[in-house]
Amino acid sequence: MRKARGVTSYHAGVAAEEAVARHYGRAGLHIAARRWRGKGGEIDLIARDGATVVFIEVKCSATHAQAAERLDMRQMARIASAAAEFLGHEPQGQLTPARFDVALVDACGSVEILENAFAA
Numbered sequence: 001m002r003k004a005r006g007v008t009s010y011h012a013g014v015a016a017e018e019a020v021a022r023h024y025g026r027a028g029l030h031i032a033a034r035r036w037r038g039k040g041g042e043i044d045l046i047a048r049d050g051a052t053v054v055f056i057e058v059k060c061s062a063t064h065a066q067a068a069e070r071l072d073m074r075q076m077a078r079i080a081s082a083a084a085e086f087l088g089h090e091p092q093g094q095l096t097p098a099r100f101d102v103a104l105v106d107a108c109g110s111v112e113i114l115e116n117a118f119a120a
Contacts, residue, residue, distance in 0.1 A: 012060055013058070013060065015109070016058050016059075016060035016103075016105040016109075017034065017035075017044055017045060017058050019105055019109050019111055020044075020045060020056060020058050020103040020105065020111055020113075021034070021045055023103070023111045023113070024045070024047050024054075024056070028049075029047040029048060029049050029054065030047060030048045031045060031046070031047050032046045032047060032048050032053075033045070033046040033086075034046075036082070036086060037082075038081075038082045038085035038086060039082075039085060040078060040080075040081030040082035040083075040084070040085050041078035041079065041081060041082040042082065043055050043056070043057070043079060043082050043083060043086070044056055044057055044058040044103075045058065045103075046086065051096075051097055052096075052097040052098060052099060053083075053086070053087065053090065053096055053097070053098045053099075054098070054099055054100075054101055055079060055083045055086075055098065055099070055100045055101070056100075056101045056102075056103055057071060057075070057079055057100070057101070057102050057103070057117075058103045058105065059071055059102060059103070059104055059105070060104070060105035060106070061104075061106070061107075062106065062107045063106050063107070064104040064105075064106050064110070064112045067104040067105060067106065068102070068104055068114070071102060076100075076118055079100065079118075080100070080118070083098065083100070099115065099116045099118075099119075100116065100117055100118035100119075101113055101114060101115050101116065101117055102114040102117040
């Protein structure tokens with residue numbers, strides 16, 4: 001039973017990431033990487049908005065509010081560490097314009113974007 005829940009959660013996460021990628025694509029952003037993994041951890045999606053690199057953490061749950069509750073300080077630190085590693089490979093390095101978005105996906109597949117969420 002536990003393994004089945006894990007598989008279901010995995011597929012729900014993949015579907016949520018795909019919905020978010022489509023959302024950003026419709027907004028004119030280019031998805032540069034999916035599930036990018038560095039030494040610091042994994043980033044669900046990385047997009048480019050002109051010169052700005054957008055690091056996107058996707059959270060899904062029954063409601064957007066429940067999805068938002070799934071992001072904690074430890075995860076934000078892990079994502080920031082991985083993002084710093086990613087930016088180290090950019091031509092401008094750490095001076096590259098960047099932001100951190102959180103994409104919330106509810107059980108109906110509705111997407112809500114919290115743009116620049118780590119700054120709040």
